[in-house]
Amino acid sequence: MGFTGSYAQRIEKLPPYLFVEIDRLKNEALKQGKDIIDIGIGDPDIPTPxxxxxxxxxxxxxxxxxxxxxxxxxxxxxxxxxxxxxxxxxxxxxxxxxxxxxxxxxxxxxxxxxxxxxxxxxxxxxxxxxxxxxxxxxxxxxxxxxxxxxxxxxxxxxxxxxxxxxxxxxxxxxxxxxxxxxxxxxxxxxxxxxxxxxxxxxxxxxxxxxxxxxxxxxxxxxxxxxxxxxxxxxxxxxxxxxxxxxxxxxxxxxxxxxxxxxxxxxxxxxxxxxxxxxxxxxxxxxxxxxLGVAGNIYKVFERRRDVFAQGLRKIGLEFEMPKATFYIWIKVPKPYTSAQFAKKLLEQADIVMTPGTGFGVNGEGYIRAALTVPEERLKEAVSRIEKLL
Ligand SMILES: Cc1ncc(COP(=O)(O)O)c(C=O)c1O
Incomplete structure (x- = not known):
C-alpha cells in the first residue's frame, strides 16, 4: 500500500493557515492582471548592498x-x-x-x-x-x-x-x-x-x-x-x-x-x-x-513610514507611529474584523495587507502593513483605501 494521506500529529496540530484565503484571492487578482499593491509580507524590496x-x-x-x-x-x-x-x-x-x-x-x-x-x-x-x-x-x-x-x-x-x-x-x-x-x-x-x-x-x-x-x-x-x-x-x-x-x-x-x-x-x-x-x-x-549603507536603507524605510503614516492619519486610520521595524500595526475600522477588512482591501482596492489574526487570536482588530514598496505606491494605497472607506 502506498501513502495513505495521513500526516504526523505534529502537522495536524499546527494552527490553521489564515493566509490561505488571502493568498488565493491575491493569485486570482494577479491572474486577472490587476495592479496589486502587496504590502502583506515582510520582505524588503531593496536589493542587498x-x-x-x-x-x-x-x-x-x-x-x-x-x-x-x-x-x-x-x-x-x-x-x-x-x-x-x-x-x-x-x-x-x-x-x-x-x-x-x-x-x-x-x-x-x-x-x-x-x-x-x-x-x-x-x-x-x-x-x-x-x-x-x-x-x-x-x-x-x-x-x-x-x-x-x-x-x-x-x-x-x-x-x-x-x-x-x-x-x-x-x-x-x-x-x-x-x-x-x-x-x-x-x-x-x-x-x-x-x-x-x-x-x-x-x-x-x-x-x-x-x-x-x-x-x-x-x-x-x-x-x-x-x-x-x-x-x-x-x-x-x-x-x-x-x-x-x-x-x-x-x-x-x-x-x-x-x-x-x-x-x-x-x-x-x-x-x-x-x-x-x-x-x-x-x-x-x-x-x-x-553598516553605513544599511543605515541609508533604514532612511528609505523611515521616509516611507512618514509618507504612509501621514496618509493613513489623514483618512482617519489609527496606529502608533513605529520607532522600529518596517511594519505599521493599524487598527481595523469598524465594523470589520481583521480578516474581513483584509479581504475587502484585496477585493475592492487591490491591496494585500496581513490580517492581525494571522499572528494569533490577540491580533484581532488590527491589520499589518509592511513598508516594502516605494513611497509612490504607498501614496496610491492610501488613496485607494480612502475611496474604499
Ligand atoms: C520576528 C521575526 N523573527 C525572525 C524572523 C526570521 O528571519 P530570518 O530567518 O530571515 O533571519 C522573522 C522573519 O520575518 C521575523 O519577522
Whole structure:
C-alpha cells in the first residue's frame, strides 16, 4: 500500500493557515492582471548592498568554501558577530562558546525548543507573534501558553498575568523586540522584569532581535543581553535578513548563554550542517563594511513610514507611529474584523495587507502593513483605501 494521506500529529496540530484565503484571492487578482499593491509580507524590496554581493562573488570561487561548514559557524564569522555585539551593544561575547551561526534566525527559533523542551513542558509565547514560536513548540510536544500583547501595556506581555503553576512548568519564553507585528519596542524595565521572572522560575529566555537595526529617528534598540543577569538566562537571535536586506541568503546567529548555545548546536549538528561558508564570508563583510549603507536603507524605510503614516492619519486610520521595524500595526475600522477588512482591501482596492489574526487570536482588530514598496505606491494605497472607506 502506498501513502495513505495521513500526516504526523505534529502537522495536524499546527494552527490553521489564515493566509490561505488571502493568498488565493491575491493569485486570482494577479491572474486577472490587476495592479496589486502587496504590502502583506515582510520582505524588503531593496536589493542587498553591492559590497556584500561582491564579497559573495569572491567567496563562492574559493574551493575551501565548497566543503561542509562547521555546525556552529566559522570562527571568523563568530568573532565578527561577537565584535559587532560589543561595538553595537557594549556586551562581551565569547566567540568560541557564546555564538552559533544560523541558517537565518528562523532556523534557530525553530530548532531551539528541540534542545530544551520535553513533551508537556510549557513554552511562553507572545501573541500576536511570529508564527514559528508556536510551531516549533508544537513540534517537540510542548504546550503553548499565550502571552497577549496589548496596546495598554505597550504591546509587552504582562508577566504578572501568567499563573504561578504555568510559570513553574515553563521551560522557555520567546520575546521579540522591536516587535513583529506590532512594531512596539521594549523598555529596559520590561527586560529587567523578564530576567527576574526567568531566574525565579528557571526559564530560558529566547529574545528574537531580528529587527534590532531597522529603527527610525534617533531610536536605537537595545539588546536583551545588556540587562544585568540576562546572560545567565538567555540567548538572543540576530539576523542579517532585515539588517542588510538579505532575506534570501539565510544567515543569522544566536548569542548568549553558553549552555543554551551548546544545546542549540547539538540539535543543529543532527539536522543541518551549518550555513554555507561563502555566505558567512559575505556576512563578515556585511557586519564590518556595510553598516553605513544599511543605515541609508533604514532612511528609505523611515521616509516611507512618514509618507504612509501621514496618509493613513489623514483618512482617519489609527496606529502608533513605529520607532522600529518596517511594519505599521493599524487598527481595523469598524465594523470589520481583521480578516474581513483584509479581504475587502484585496477585493475592492487591490491591496494585500496581513490580517492581525494571522499572528494569533490577540491580533484581532488590527491589520499589518509592511513598508516594502516605494513611497509612490504607498501614496496610491492610501488613496485607494480612502475611496474604499
Ligand atoms: C520576528 C521575526 N523573527 C525572525 C524572523 C526570521 O528571519 P530570518 O530567518 O530571515 O533571519 C522573522 C522573519 O520575518 C521575523 O519577522
Amino acid at each position: 553591492a559590497v556584500i554581493v561582491e564579497a559573495m562573488k569572491r567567496a563562492v570561487e574559493n574551493p575551501a568554501h565548497h566543503r561542509y561548514p562547521s555546525t556552529q559557524g566559522m570562527m571568523s564569522f563568530r568573532e565578527t558577530a561577537a565584535t559587532w555585539c560589543k561595538n553595537r551593544f557594549g556586551i562581551d561575547i565569547d566567540p568560541a562558546k557564546q555564538v552559533c551561526a544560523l541558517i537565518g534566525s528562523k532556523e534557530g527559533i525553530a530548532n531551539i525548543p528541540l534542545a530544551f523542551v520535553n513533551p508537556g513542558d510549557v513554552v511562553l509565547v507572545p501573541d500576536p507573534g511570529y508564527p514559528v514560536y508556536k510551531s516549533s513548540t508544537l513540534f517537540c510536544g510542548g504546550v503553548i501558553h499565550l502571552m497577549p500583547l496589548r496596546e495598554e501595556n505597550g504591546f509587552m506581555p504582562d508577566l504578572s498575568a501568567i499563573p504561578a503553576d504555568v510559570a513553574k512548568k515553563a521551560k522557555l519564553m520567546f520575546i521579540n523586540y522591536p516587535n513583529n507585528p506590532t512594531s512596539a519596542v521594549a523598555t529596559a524595565d520590561f527586560f529587567r522584569e523578564v530576567v527576574d521572572f526567568a531566574v525565579k522560575n528557571e526559564i530560558i529566555v529566547c529574545h528574537d532581535a531580528a529587527y534590532s537595526e531597522v529603527a527610525f529617528d534617533s531610536y536605537r534598540a537595545p539588546s536583551f543581553l545588556e540587562t544585568p543577569g540576562a546572560g545567565a538566562v538567555g540567548v538572543e537571535f540576530h539576523s542579517l535578513s532585515k539588517t542588510f536586506c538579505m532575506t534570501g541568503w539565510r544567515l543569522g546567529f544566536a548569542v548568549g548563554n553558553p549552555e543554551v548555545i551548546s544545546g542549540l548546536a547539538k540539535i543543529k549538528s543532527n539536522i543541518d550542517s551549518g550555513a554555507f561558508q561563502a555566505i558567512q564570508e559575505a556576512g563578515i563583510v556585511a557586519l564590518t563594511k556595510a
